[in-house]
Amino acid sequence: VMDDPMGVGETMNLTRSYTGTAFSMYSHTGTHIDALNHFGIHGKIWNGFEADKHLGDRGWNVTGIEKFPPLIARGVLIDVAGAKGMDMLPDSYRVTRQDLKDALARQQVKLQQGDIVLIRTGRMRLFEQPKAYMANPPGMGLDAARFLVEDSGAMIVGADNLSFETFPSEVSDDYVPLHTYLLAQQGAPIIELVALDELARDKVYEFAFIGGPLKIRGGDAAPLRPVALPVRP
Incomplete structure (x- = not known):
């Protein structure tokens, strides 16, 4: 038997220990950001890319989450629940443009x-x-999303719920119209499952947002650890 060139073995293990961890998870687990290839409409994702030409055997060759730069921007919290004097919006409540x-x-x-x-x-x-969190969540309406992206110029949108939007869909032939609108038509990534209660408690509505998604090649999403740095005392 050949000696291990690194000297690893029973003698080494008596004085040196090692710990390693393997990860296996869905790309939309926990706080995460959706890439632009996550949803398409009429056979095309953002920028008109088609699966026949741009989908490889290990994910998309375009618009993958690894293309994202570090996210550094002005962050804004819109506390819809707080504005209504509620701890939490009711089940299946659809946030409107006027609410925002x-x-x-x-x-x-x-x-x-x-x-x-x-x-x-x-x-x-x-x-x-988990069951209560996922069942009939409140979320954004399509017109509210238009207000954020088309009217106000938001680069990225997000929320503290499961899927940003709520259900049932407002559109008869699309079960997730906000996802197809934002990702495939507007090129606006979506952050989901964001913990916002502490920012709301402290009334921190404007902040420097810093976050870097994992660079998963061709990935449709990735875990994200967002950091909010208040810009005012």
């Missing part, structure tokens, strides 16, 4: 081009109860 405007006015905050905008529904208070 009312919350922004209450917070005395205006959206700017290139913002990362995060919506608080209050759903995170049920996060430790």
